[in-house]
Amino acid sequence: MKNQNNNCQYKEDLITYLYGECTPTEEYTFKQHLQECAGCKKEATDFGMVRKSLQTWQVPETPRIVLDLAVARPRSLREILQELGSILPAWFKYGTGFASACATSLLLLAVFNTQIRYDQNGFSFNVALFGSSNTNQTTNLTNQRVTNDEATQAMISKALNEKEAQLNQVLEEKRTQIEKELRKQIDLLTGELSEKSNNELSKASLELKRQHHAELEKALQQIKRQRGQDRTGDEEDPFNLWGGIDGKVLEKAIENTRKFDQSGQ
Amino acid sequence: MIPKGVEPEGVEQDNEIIERTLNGEPEAFNILVRRWERQIYALAFRMLGREEEAYDISQETFMSAYRNLSKFRGEAKFSSWLYRIALNCCHTRLRTHGVNDLSLEQQLEDRGFEPATNAEHLNEGLQRDQVAGMVKRALAGLPPEMRQVIIMKEYQGLKFHEIAEVLNIPISTVKTRVYTGLEQLKQRLSHLKSVL
Incomplete structure (x- = not known):
């Protein structure tokens, strides 16, 4: 046997076994354990003694419990208030009644728009249902409120106009400044562009001059060749010097060359 | 031990009586009172130690059960619900009046009972009610949460799972409390060993 002091982990099983709530398997297993565990065996015996002693204490005869179900059932608010009224002291009840009367009176005075005044003419008492005595005062107040509203609106619109003018002025200044800058840039770009185009044009005219010179050179060579063949017999005719070439064509070519030269300069 | 108040077969079930009560027969509730008043x-009595x-x-x-009957959902047994209400009332009473004021030990002293202090004395003139007095004294010394578990197990005959349902705690906690309670009672009642 082992475990004389009961530090056994089967404590819950011991209790279940002791009260007969084990399943057959649990009971068999725990009985096996009891044969091995001295601690549990001793505990089971001692607990049996304790349980036996507990059964000596019996309850005296139970008195019949009497309930007043009419009182016990859920009560209405009226019943609760009635019961409360019967419990509360007299001063509280009368005090509450007096306070209620005062509150009702004040409410009625408010409903009838009661006015009590004391001035140089003495006391005055004014009662008017639905507040008709205050009509003029109310109208004045309304008019005053309307006037105040108009003044406020005028102030607002004035402030708005001023702000708008300031804004327009700033915008105009900005616009002018931007326009100036843009114009300057355009001028700059135009200058650059015209310089570039002049250069291009002069190049083109030079090219054309070269071509015309080449053509003229070519024509002169042709004339020279022609003149070499036809030199005999044609010397009296000054126009015949060009060896049978149409003199007008030659003239035109020379003229064109001159014009071209002038335009290129 | 079979708990008293469990209705035999053929007798109207608790839930049926509750239904009747809620359907306009308030006097039907008295059947439940007669059935469960003893438990x-x-x-x-065992929790507080005083008959009144x-x-x-x-x-x-x-x-309280009658007033709140419409709140009883029938998820637990009516008896479990009733035990829970009773235990809550007991704990409230113990808190408001103080434990010493109502302790079982105090009751014994009020009645002029002096428990025997040794086994020899017990052997000489031990009577059954004297042993019962010592048991009451020993139980009164347990913390209320342990005492209520021992009472429900030993005297009310509830199963472990029923106690767990009443107290809304795990079954293993119930068993642990029973074990610890019996351990403490064993210490307190050790001088009775020779006479039992």
Whole structure:
């Protein structure tokens, strides 16, 4: 046997076994354990003694419990208030009644728009249902409120106009400044562009001059060749010097060359 | 031990009586009172140790159950619900009046009972009610949460799972409390060993 002091982990099983709530398997297993565990065996015996002693204490005869179900059932608010009224002291009840009367009176005075005044003419008492005595005062107040509203609106619109003018002025200044800058840039770009185009044009005219010179050179060579063949017999005719070439064509070519030269300069 | 108040077959079930009560037959509730008054009174008596207190607690328990009957959902047994109300009433009473004021030990002293202090004395003139007195004294010394578990197990005969349902705690906690309670009682009642 082992475990004389009961530090056994089967404590819950011991209790279940002791009260007969084990399943057959649990009971068999725990009985096996009891044969091995001295601690549990001793505990089971001692607990049996304790349980036996507990059964000596019996309850005296139970008195019949009497309930007043009419009182016990859920009560209405009226019943609760009635019961409360019967419990509360007299001063509280009368005090509450007096306070209620005062509150009702004040409410009625408010409903009838009661006015009590004391001035140089003495006391005055004014009662008017639905507040008709205050009509003029109310109208004045309304008019005053309307006037105040108009003044406020005028102030607002004035402030708005001023702000708008300031804004327009700033915008105009900005616009002018931007326009100036843009114009300057355009001028700059135009200058650059015209310089570039002049250069291009002069190049083109030079090219054309070269071509015309080449053509003229070519024509002169042709004339020279022609003149070499036809030199005999044609010397009296000054126009015949060009060896049978149409003199007008030659003239035109020379003229064109001159014009071209002038335009290129 | 089979708990008293469990209705035999053929007798109207608790839930049926509750339904009748809620359907406009308030006097039907008295059947439930007759059925469970003994168990509730015994529980209160063993928790508080005084007959008049036990009666008050029993009345309070049934009144409370009747007023709140529409809140009973039928998920647990009616008896479990009733035990829970009774235990709550007992704990409230213990808190408000103080444990010493109502302790079982105090009761014994009020009646002029002097428990025997040694086995020899016990052997000489031990009577059954004297042993019962010592048991009451020993139980009164247990913390209320342990005492209520021992009472429900030993005297009310509830199963472990039923106690767990009443107290809304795990079954293993119930078993641990029973074990610890018996351990403490064993210490307190060790001098009775020779006479039992």
